[in-house]
Amino acid sequence: MVEFTVIGPLITLLGLAMLQYGLLYFTKNQHNHASFMAARAGSTGHADIGTIENAYARALVPLYGGGTDPAKLEASYQRALADVKAQSRIELLNPTSESYRDFNSPLLQARYNLPDSKHVIPNSGQALRPASVISPLSGQNIQDANLLKLRITTGYRPQVPLVGAMYANYLKWADDGTSTARTALLVAGRIPVVMHVTVQMQSDAIEGPTVTFPGMGNGGNPTDPGMPPGPTSPPSACATALCTQPPSDPAPTPTDPGGLCPNGYCEVCPKTVPVTTTLPGDINFAFGQSTLTAAGMQQLDALIVSARAGNYAAVAITGYTDQIGSAAENLALSQARAQTVRQYLIAHGLTDRPITATGAGATNLKVELAQCSGKTGAALQACLADNRRVEVTLIP
Structure with missing residues (x-):
């Protein structure tokens, strides 16, 4: 009985941790599949971010209840789409804005009836276009510009009691604050899950929201960025062994023996900065x-x-x-x-x-x-x- 009392909670905690990791692993696999489906839709849909977002949400329907008839499937799709819009961030990493400027086709602009501010990268005849011609603005050739690269960041809400809170609290402590989107997900109690996917464009890419990345990365010399920086502050104190609750404020001690402050306590506010x-x-x-x-x-x-x-x-x-x-x-x-x-x-x-x-x-x-x-x-x-x-x- 003594041995069971000692080892039982540890085995239970280990089992809960394995269950939570399994659920997170399954969710990551489902989002990986959804990311590829989104990229495939984007490759045939002129790299349109709206098309990519809708395809991503459609592929997540099984995670949001699925359904056995059109009405239930539509309800699950709407739940998935609402969560994607609220908690996910879809970034089009390539073609970059410099790619569009380098390889724009005025003929295709006219064919698609686009304004001058919306550029088009041609997709036809890739095998016949010279790969050795590197444009200085983007640091790419035409084949590079016809790669669709996505980075999708979403937030998974942990479901397992105790262990889910441990996951979330640890990630909050380890967050370096360099990503506003990641920090926002952690504050909302979600675990950031990131997917990267690259596919070949199958249609002409029409400029939309994309990143700017001028010139060749690292001056054309690939380098190992190394491990990301870790936390610099000690972990916060916890009221429970599993760190599921913040500590309660200890009873204050008098800081004003001379009696100049009300009730013997002088509150000192930390300096706040914008x-x-x-x-x-x-x-x-x-x-x-x-x-x-x-x-x-x-x-x-x-x-x-x-x-x-x-x-x-x-x-x-x-x-x-x-x-x-x-x-x-x-x-x-x-x-x-x-x-x-x-x-x-x-x-x-x-x-x-x-x-x-x-x-x-x-x-x-x-x-x-x-x-x-x-x-x-x-x-x-x-x-x-x-x-x-x-x-x-x-x-x-």
Whole structure:
């Protein structure tokens, strides 16, 4: 009986840990399959982010109840799609914005009836196109530009008692805070699950929300980035052995023997600092436009989660532009973009604190014009991309 009393809880905990890991492994496999289905749909659907998102949600229907008739299947699909929109982040890593500028086909732009701001990468005749021609803006050849690369980050809510909380608490401690989306998932009690998938394009890629990645990575010399940085702070104290509850506050001790503070205690508040998030302009807005892209909405959704989780009294939004165009035009564009972000935050539930929006035009520059000497057109736009941004500051 003594031996069982000692070893029984350990065996139970080990069994629960194996069960939780098995559930997480199964979920990861299902999301891996969904990611490939999403990439396949994107490869035949002109790299459209909406097509990719819908295919990803359709492939997750079994995880959300499935069904034996069309009505039940549709209900499961709607649950999956709502969770994907709320908790998942789909990033189109390739083609990059530089790829679209390098390999744009004006003939296809006209055929698809697209504006000048939406570029098209041709998919036909890949075997006949020279692979040795590397474009300096993207550091790619035409075959590289016809690869569809996705990174999908989603959040798994642990289901097993005790062990699920241990998983989540450990990951919160290990989080380095470099990813707003990852931190938001951890705050929401979910375990981040990341999928990468690469497929060959089977249709002409039409520009949408994508990342900017100029030139050849690491100067064309692959390097091992090494292990990611680990936590620098000690783990937080816990009230239980399994760290499922935070500790209760200990009874305060008098800090004012002279009697100058009420009840003998002098409260000292820690110094709080504002937290600023920079939203790159080319990802959140098309060049010269003030309408949010799908990628911009995803970044703002993650920011809303962070703002709700923290104790912030106000939000300040500042828009910036590059030096292309007149000062009056840039000031108006920066104000319009800041106002668009403000309206989105309010429309999606961030209404319990004041939100200000300011346009600063081409000020507080990250890249000076002298650094882009000799560049014009798309090359100049890419060089000045860091100046086009919106900064959102959460004020404690």
